[in-house]
Amino acid sequence: MCLCKYIMDQASQPPTRHNVELHSKIAGAYRCLQAWITADPNIITDRQTLNSVLEVIELGLTGTCRLTSNVPISRTAKLREPKPLSQ
Incomplete structure (x- = not known):
């Protein structure tokens, strides 16, 4: 997606590019994603699309993506320190 x-x-922009404008763009994209899923829940019936959506939600909440890391899933929850994108 x-x-x-x-x-x-x-x-994934470098820290020097993180500013209010960038965060506003990201927040707007999350709102758009939420609106699409609310309007048509069938969007996430495709496994690949569902994984993409879950991955990006996890990124927003924790600042990392478990699905794309090479660390086994059972270990990542213990190792990750929550760093939401909004910080």
């Missing part, structure tokens, strides 16, 4: 890729790309 292109919107998820957009959020991931914006969130």
Whole structure:
């Protein structure tokens, strides 16, 4: 899903580029994602799309993506320190 890729790309900008404008763009993209899923829940019936959406939600909440890391899932929850994108 292109919107998820957009959020991931914006969130991966170097710290020097993180400013109010960037955070507003990311927040707007999350609102758009929420509106799409609310309007048509069938969007997430596709496994790949669902994984993309879950990954980008996890990124927003914790600042990391468990699904793309090479660390086994059972270990990542213990190792991760929550760092929401909004900080």
